[in-house]
Amino acid sequence: MFTALRAPSTSAARAFSTSALRGAPKSGKAIVSSLQAGAKMDGLSVFKDVPDPIALPEDEYPKWLWTLLDQPKGVPVTKAGERNFMAERKEMRNRNRASIKATNFMKTT
Template sequence: MILASLRISFKRGISTGSKLLQQEKAIISGIKSSCPAGTPLNLQIKKSGKEITALEDSEYPEWLWTVLDQKAQEKKLSEDPLKLRKKQMRKANRKHIKQNNFLSEI
């Protein structure tokens, strides 16, 4: 009985997860790069290295298109409560440090 309910909930989790993944891919596929493929990016770090050029949008990893999307980042943080708490603590610590620095100058 317990195993059957676990199997059903596991299957539901997989099906909803795959639907969410398909929705994210549909959203991501609508995003286009700001520079066409083959454009020199002027990011030459080494003197002897060759010029870095832009790639096709499909050649970049999927996560790259969600880096600047605030909603996607919030969703990703909400899935991992430890990372969310760590980010909140970091923000609170910075605020506390700035407040202490301000008060020490008075």
């Protein structure tokens, strides 16, 4: 019998590995937060009776947080002669979406 809970495959575990961050290029520029330490972040509290959070100094946040926006998106690399199925699938979805929109437009006119 199959169980409902399974361990993640190694390919899924690799996607969340922090070892990739160790080899990340260093930007060299000083990290500056958009808020000063102690500033109240209005509207970020999701609970009714909990006060809005207060910004912390930059050194109290984890170092990997500042690299999130620097990381390029994971684009699958293909070798010469190989097909990029992810790009083909995305293009097919876009064509299908455009076809559905055109069909719906013709039904309304």
